[in-house]
Amino acid sequence: MAETDADTVRREFAESVNMTAGELEKWLESDDSRAVGQKSDGSGESTGHASGRRIVELLRTRKADLTDDDLDHMRKVHGYVQRHLAQRPGKEDIGTSKWRYSLMNWGHDPLKQTR
Numbered sequence: 455m456a457e458t459d460a461d462t463v464r465r466e467f468a469e470s471v472n473m474t475a476g477e478l479e480k481w482l483e484s485d486d487s488r489a490v491g492q493k494s495d496g497s498g499e500s501t502g503h504a505s506g507r508r509i510v511e512l513l514r515t516r517k518a519d520l521t522d523d524d525l526d527h528m529r530k531v532h533g534y535v536q537r538h539l540a541q542r543p544g545k546e547d548i549g550t551s552k553w554r555y556s557l558m559n560w561g562h563d564p565l566k567q568t569r
Contacts, residue, residue, distance in 0.1 A: 460525055464517065467528035470535040471561035475513040478561050482506045490555040502559035505531065509561040535562045 473481065481487050482503060491500025508527055515524065538557050542564070548554045554564055 460520070463525045463528050463532075464520075466532040467512070470532045471509060471513070472566050473558065473561050473563055475510045477563075478506055478513070478558075479510050481558050482510070486550075486555050487559055490552045491559055500559070502534075502556055505534075506559045506561060513561075531560055534560050538562075539564065 487503060491502035493500050509531060512524055512528060535557065543551060543553050548564065557564055
């Protein structure tokens, strides 16, 4: 499979992350944000919460300053959001669902209109 070029990675990231840096930062401070996601050692910060902190940094980074590691994380975010959106729960109220909260840790609020 060919390596995805940086412009495509940035575009897909922007399509996947529909929260602003400020919105995401505020969300990550909430108890609901900290309550969801897989924690590698059963305690501490979840993978998604840590990713959210990184996404805030990426949203505030100038395009010219993005590193290969940044682009790799942006690819990871896009992949996670796409996979997770495909797992949308059926009849459950998604407004307060763990599914939505997990997506929000990755910078995507499924209830928010796209930018």
